Amino acid sequence: KAGVTQTPRYLIKTRGQQVTLSCSPISGHRSVSWYQQTPGQGLQFLFEYFSETQRNKGNFPGRFSGRQFSNSRSEMNVSTLELGDSALYLCASSKVAYEQYFGPGTRLTVT
Amino acid sequence: LAKTTQPISMDSYEGQEVNITCSHNNIATNDYITWYQQFPSQGPRFIIQGYKTKVTNEVASLFIPADRKSSTLSLPRVSLSDTAVYYCLVDQAGTALIFGKGTTLSVSS
Numbered sequence: 001k002a003g004v005t006q007t008p009r010y011l012i013k014t015r016g017q018q019v020t021l022s023c024s025p026i027s028g029h030r031s032v033s034w035y036q037q038t039p040g041q042g043l044q045f046l047f048e049y050f051s052e053t054q055r056n057k058g059n060f061p062g063r064f065s066g067r068q069f070s071n072s073r074s075e076m077n078v079s080t081l082e083l084g085d086s087a088l089y090l091c092a093s094s095k096v097a098y099e100q101y102f103g104p105g106t107r108l109t110v111t
Numbered sequence: 112l113a114k115t116t117q118p119i120s121m122d123s124y125e126g127q128e129v130n131i132t133c134s135h136n137n138i139a140t141n142d143y144i145t146w147y148q149q150f151p152s153q154g155p156r157f158i159i160q161g162y163k164t165k166v167t168n169e170v171a172s173l174f175i176p177a178d179r180k181s182s183t184l185s186l187p188r189v190s191l192s193d194t195a196v197y198y199c200l201v202d203q204a205g206t207a208l209i210f211g212k213g214t215t216l217s218v219s220s
Contacts (some may be wrong), residue, residue, distance in 0.1 A: 004154075035208075042213075045209065099145075102156065
């Protein structure tokens with residue numbers, strides 16, 4: 001069974017630009033969650049989608065947004081990038097809420 | 112804000128049993144205790160989850176006392192490949208996992 005895939009794996013952007021990250025969940029998983037991981041703040045929950053609806057949201061500014069498609073694939077978008085947005089962005093899918101399967105992440109560098 | 116407290120780091124040698132204790136004094140009745148493992152530059156991996164007493168799977172055991180204010184993850188006979196960060200989470204079976212700082216386990220030969 002294929003795991004969670006994320007594209008791209010690495011990305012370099014300039015301050016002020018926007019970026020879109022993609023996540024394909026494990027087949028049959030309808031919940032997709034996004035997390036940001038930085039050395040300073042650790043792993044932080046961004047938001048969760050289930051059946052194309054945002055079901056839960058973390059404490060991040062409105063520049064961070066996401067969506068989920070009918071095939072459960074999800075995208076997250078960050079607009080007006082700031083240096084502090086440099087991080088590893090992780091996507092996780094689940095069938096049972098507490099058992100989330102994480103992808104390899106997208107390493108975003110903002111210069 | 113993480114609801115758990117764990118040691119920042121632990122050291123062990125190959126072949127030893129490692130016990131990582133997590134404190135969660137304010138655990139709610141509906142909370143489950145879940146442990147994840149994370150290797151550098153990878154996403155966390157689910158290890159084990161429990162509500163009370165003892166749970167065992169092919170990777171680890173989880174011991175939870177009756178008051179549920181703490182839990183202990185037990186890794187039998189660790190190897191170098193068990194070097195990772197281990198996170199203890201309490202969660203109401205929801206999907207917004209709250210990760211703390213975790214415990215960095217270093218296994219030496």
